[in-house]
Amino acid sequence: MPSPDDARGRLRQNLEEEGEAYTSGEDHPLGAYVGAMGVYVGGIAALAAVARLTRRELPDPAPWDVVLCAGATHRLSRLLAKDPVTSPLRAPFARYRGVEGPAELAEDVRGTGARKAIGELLTCPFCTGMWISTGIAAGMVFAPRATRLASATLTALACSDLLQFVRVRMQQKTGESGE
Incomplete structure (x- = not known):
């Protein structure tokens, strides 16, 4: 009968072979992605456990709640991932390339493994x-x-951003037509 160490060794070897077959030698940190998924699922499980222990009722979201959450998710994700002010959060994991759009940066991911995945x-x-x-849920x-x-508040900011783009576009059209 094979020992547990032999079985773990074979499993590890099989996972490495499958990873190599999938990535074809490219830097694609599958193990780090598994870790990120584990953190996410663990966080969900912890939140569910705390909600159950504290007897929290699950909300029944109305359509307006979904719209608010969508707007907030959109705006906060752009703030975190692209805003110049939040670049210190990304600096250990990215390299500044320049400006990508209005108030947004272009950055390249750097590092390998978990650093690259983050x-x-x-x-x-x-x-x-x-x-x-x-997190909003x-x-x-x-x-x-x-x-x-x-x-x-975040949805209002997202709507404000949209209105800014509409205004700029309207000004460009007016300027182009000579009016």
């Missing part, structure tokens, strides 16, 4: 959005009024 998470608004929306369970206020 960099990808912190520089990608789509990636951070999952974590942020989960937790806020709706544990502090619904404060979460709605914060979500409304």
